[in-house]
Amino acid sequence: MHQFVDGEWVAEREATNDDGEFERQETTFRERVEPSDHTTFPAESGRYHLYVSYACPWAHRTLVTRALKGLEDAISVDVVDPYRDKNGWQFTPEKEGCTADTANGAAFLREVYLEADPNYTGRVTVPVLWDRKRETIVNNESAEIMRMLDTAFDRFGTRDVDLYPESHREEVDRLIDAIYDPINNGVYRAGFADTQAAYEQAVGELFDALEQYDELLSTQRYLAGEVLTEADVAMFTTIVRFDDVYHTHFKCNHKKISKYPALWNYLKELYQLPGVAETVNLAHIREHYYTTHTDINPKRIVAVGPSHDFGASHDRERLPGGPPEPLSE
DSSP: EEETTTTEEEEOOSSSSSTTTOOOOOOBOOOOSSSSSSSOOOOOOOOTEEEEEOOOHHHHHHHHHHHHHHHTTTTTEOOOSSSSSSTBBBBOTTTTTOOTTTTTTBBBBBHHHHHHHTTOOOOOOEEEEEEEETTTTEOOOOOHHHHHHHHGGGOOOSSSSOOOOGGGHHHHHHHHHIIIIIIITHHHHHHHHHHHHHHHHHHHEEEEEEEEOOOOOSSSTTBBBBBBOHHHHHHHHHHHHHIIIIIHHHHSSOEEESHHHHHHHHHHHHHTTTTTGOOOOOHHHHHHHHHHHHTTTTTTTOOOOOOOOSOOOOOGGGOOOOSSOOOOO
């Protein structure tokens, strides 16, 4: 992977520290879209644009939120190629599931970053929330974009879904923080670890957390209780990839998600919510992980993966709560 330094495209810094532990670089663009008209970035239908990769779990969060809220007509989307080389994320509209850059006409996502800041320093990541009117990047932090889609754009949604209900906000924030390091980032900490000790610590924390949440979800419908929230979206985009790529590619092979009774049925329920299945592209997920991380998989051989049926029946109706009803189209 590469990055910008003062607007110059250069080789990226090492992703691990002196102890061989993976360290994720902080995102840079952190402005906010607000529901008020009296702000720099007011929420408007048709003004904002998402750049995503189907392969990336962080970008996937924003796609799931957009789908659950019914924001497809309010916020447009472009999808990059799952394969990322030394030029970074690229647009290949001739490839299945990929698009051209319809907002800026760029060949590579890095061009969009330079359009926003010609002296940009940092990695070029997805998701990106782009403002067509001001011609700049608003934000490239997935959790913050997810929150904006859920709250700032609420009046533009065609589905009556509140993923950050006022009565549960403190708990949702706690859960998102709690699952980030051991689970969402934990798979990367395991996969990119440079030492046995760093790997074993990451894997240990990952599976301790998965056991904890499997037990929790055996007695309640969702992470925050009876209501679907942003915390479930954040969990979903990691566990839907788990058996296909993290279990093998990142050596998180102590146990598959499909072997956790509660987590597996919970995953199937989330997948079957309106609009969510269309955001899951396992072909892009497998291609990206197995062909891009050549330090882990130098031959770029793509594992065929398990043949899970996420659309199969689940048992979550036995627990109180459920998705908002009705979900109007």
